[in-house]
Amino acid sequence: MNAPLGRLAMNQATIPRWSTAQAIEGCARAGYGAIGLWRERLAPDGPGRLGARAHTAGVAISSLCRGGWFCAPDDASRRRRAADNRRAVDEAAEIGAAMLVLVCGPAATKDLAAGRREVADALAELAAYARPAGVPLAVEPMHPMYCGDRSVVVTLPQALALARSIPGGVGVVLDSYHLWWDPDLEAATAAATGAVLGVQLADWLAPPPHPLEGRGMLGDGTIELRRFLRLADATGYDGPVEVEIFNPAVWDADPEETLAVVARRFAEHVA
Amino acid sequence: MNAPLGRLAMNQATIPRWSTAQAIEGCARAGYGAIGLWRERLAPDGPGRLGARAHTAGVAISSLCRGGWFCAPDDASRRRRAADNRRAVDEAAEIGAAMLVLVCGPAATKDLAAGRREVADALAELAAYARPAGVPLAVEPMHPMYCGDRSVVVTLPQALALARSIPGGVGVVLDSYHLWWDPDLEAATAAATGAVLGVQLADWLAPPPHPLEGRGMLGDGTIELRRFLRLADATGYDGPVEVEIFNPAVWDADPEETLAVVARRFAEHVA
Structure with a gap:
C-alpha cells in the first residue's frame, strides 16, 4: 500500500455516524489505505458502486463484515442462513473485499460440541461456493465471553484447526480484543503461519465496562498492542491492520476526529 | 457427606443477605452439607467461632474465598499482599476450610507474561507457608474476560501447570462459569486428575447481562452442567459442589427461597 498511514486501516464500525460513502471518502482524506465495511451499511449505493x-x-476494502451465524434450530432456517451467506460472498466479490469475516456460532442448543460440528459443516459448504468466487473466508476466533450468543469458535488454535480442515480459501482473522488473554498466544500465532487473512485491533478496558460495547481506544487498555502485531506479522501477514472499536463514546465522536486520534494512537502504541 | 442434599453445597456469595452465622444455620436447615465462605464476612464472630x-x-466449610491478588506495583504493596495472604491461610486453617481459593492476578502492568511470572513466584512463597498449616491452595482459572482486572490465569491447562510447578498442597478449583467455553475441556479435565480441590457451578446467561454480576441460576443458561460435573468427577473428585451465583436478582431474593430453588435446579440440571 502507498497510503500515507501505511498499513493502518479503519473498520467502519468505529465511525458509524458516517454513511459508507462518507466513510470511504473520509478515510481517503485522512490517509488511510483501507477500510473494513459492514453488509448492513451497503445500501443504498450497493456493493458495485461502493467498490468503484x-x-x-x-482505499482498499480490507474486509466485509460479516457472514456466519451458521447454526439454526431447524432445516428451513438453516437453508435461509446458507442462502444469506452466499449473498454475503457475492457482495464481498462485487465490492472487492479482501476477505469475508465469519462469526461462527452461536450453537442452537446447549450441546456446544454439536454446535461446533454444525459450524464446520456449514463452513465447508460455504467455502465450496466462495472458492470459485475468489472470496477468502476468515474465521474469527472470538473472545470466550461470546461463546453463548455469538461464536462457538473462541480460541486461535480452534479457529485454525477449523480453517485447515477445509480445502483452500479459508483462513483466520486475528483481533487483539478477542485473543490477547491467551497464555499460549505466541505458540498459537506461530502455528498460524500462512493462514492469517487479516488483523484487527481494539484495546481491552479493565474492568470491562460492557460485554459488547466496551472496547477501548488503542492505548487506553491492557493489551500490548505492539507485541500483538509483531506476533501477527511473524505469521507472514503484511496486509492492512484494521481498528475496530465498539464503544458508545467513540461512536458519538466526530468521525474526522476519530480518524485522527486512531492514527496518532496507532503511531504511539502499535507501529 | 451425610447431608440430605448429598454433595450440593452453597457458596455464601449466592445468599449475601444473611450473616455468615445465619447462612450456616440456613444451610443446615435446608439440608446442605457444606458452605463456601468469604473472608470479608467472617467478622464479627471470627473464624474460630464460625468454624465451631x-x-x-x-455443615462443612468447602472453601474460603479468597486469597491471591498477588501482583503489585512495588515491593511495599507486594509485602502487604503477601502478609494478607498468610492471614488468609491462618483463617482457612482456623475455620477448617477444605481449601483457600486464589484469584491469581491481575498483572500490575501491560506485561502479561511478567504478571504470570509474578503470580507463580508469590504462589510458591505462599504454598511454603500453607503446607505446614495444612491448608490446600486452590488456583482458580477464571474466565478470560477477567484477564485485565482479576486473574492472569484464564485456562485450566494454565492453572494446572502453575499448580503442578509447586511441590505439594496446590491444586485447582473448577467453576463451570469460568471454563465451559473451552473447546478442549474434556482433555483439560482429564489432565487434571488428582489435582481438583473443588467444584463450583453457575450457569452462563446469553447474552451476558453484565461482566461481573451476570451469572445465571442453574438451568437458566447455556452450560451443559451435568456434563461439566461428570468431567470434574472423572478426575477423581467426589467432594462438595458449590453453587456460586453473582446476580443482583438472586442476591435480592429471600435466601431461604434461594436455597430451595438451587436444590431443585441442582436435582433437575446437574445431579
Whole structure:
C-alpha cells in the first residue's frame, strides 16, 4: 500500500455516524489505505458502486463484515442462513473485499460440541461456493465471553484447526480484543503461519465496562498492542491492520476526529 | 457427606443477605452439607467461632474465598499482599476450610507474561507457608474476560501447570462459569486428575447481562452442567459442589427461597 498511514486501516464500525460513502471518502482524506465495511451499511449505493468509489478514492476494502451465524434450530432456517451467506460472498466479490469475516456460532442448543460440528459443516459448504468466487473466508476466533450468543469458535488454535480442515480459501482473522488473554498466544500465532487473512485491533478496558460495547481506544487498555502485531506479522501477514472499536463514546465522536486520534494512537502504541 | 442434599453445597456469595452465622444455620436447615465462605464476612464472630458453629451444625466449610491478588506495583504493596495472604491461610486453617481459593492476578502492568511470572513466584512463597498449616491452595482459572482486572490465569491447562510447578498442597478449583467455553475441556479435565480441590457451578446467561454480576441460576443458561460435573468427577473428585451465583436478582431474593430453588435446579440440571 502507498497510503500515507501505511498499513493502518479503519473498520467502519468505529465511525458509524458516517454513511459508507462518507466513510470511504473520509478515510481517503485522512490517509488511510483501507477500510473494513459492514453488509448492513451497503445500501443504498450497493456493493458495485461502493467498490468503484473506493477504488477511485484509492482505499482498499480490507474486509466485509460479516457472514456466519451458521447454526439454526431447524432445516428451513438453516437453508435461509446458507442462502444469506452466499449473498454475503457475492457482495464481498462485487465490492472487492479482501476477505469475508465469519462469526461462527452461536450453537442452537446447549450441546456446544454439536454446535461446533454444525459450524464446520456449514463452513465447508460455504467455502465450496466462495472458492470459485475468489472470496477468502476468515474465521474469527472470538473472545470466550461470546461463546453463548455469538461464536462457538473462541480460541486461535480452534479457529485454525477449523480453517485447515477445509480445502483452500479459508483462513483466520486475528483481533487483539478477542485473543490477547491467551497464555499460549505466541505458540498459537506461530502455528498460524500462512493462514492469517487479516488483523484487527481494539484495546481491552479493565474492568470491562460492557460485554459488547466496551472496547477501548488503542492505548487506553491492557493489551500490548505492539507485541500483538509483531506476533501477527511473524505469521507472514503484511496486509492492512484494521481498528475496530465498539464503544458508545467513540461512536458519538466526530468521525474526522476519530480518524485522527486512531492514527496518532496507532503511531504511539502499535507501529 | 451425610447431608440430605448429598454433595450440593452453597457458596455464601449466592445468599449475601444473611450473616455468615445465619447462612450456616440456613444451610443446615435446608439440608446442605457444606458452605463456601468469604473472608470479608467472617467478622464479627471470627473464624474460630464460625468454624465451631459450622461443625456443630453439621455443615462443612468447602472453601474460603479468597486469597491471591498477588501482583503489585512495588515491593511495599507486594509485602502487604503477601502478609494478607498468610492471614488468609491462618483463617482457612482456623475455620477448617477444605481449601483457600486464589484469584491469581491481575498483572500490575501491560506485561502479561511478567504478571504470570509474578503470580507463580508469590504462589510458591505462599504454598511454603500453607503446607505446614495444612491448608490446600486452590488456583482458580477464571474466565478470560477477567484477564485485565482479576486473574492472569484464564485456562485450566494454565492453572494446572502453575499448580503442578509447586511441590505439594496446590491444586485447582473448577467453576463451570469460568471454563465451559473451552473447546478442549474434556482433555483439560482429564489432565487434571488428582489435582481438583473443588467444584463450583453457575450457569452462563446469553447474552451476558453484565461482566461481573451476570451469572445465571442453574438451568437458566447455556452450560451443559451435568456434563461439566461428570468431567470434574472423572478426575477423581467426589467432594462438595458449590453453587456460586453473582446476580443482583438472586442476591435480592429471600435466601431461604434461594436455597430451595438451587436444590431443585441442582436435582433437575446437574445431579
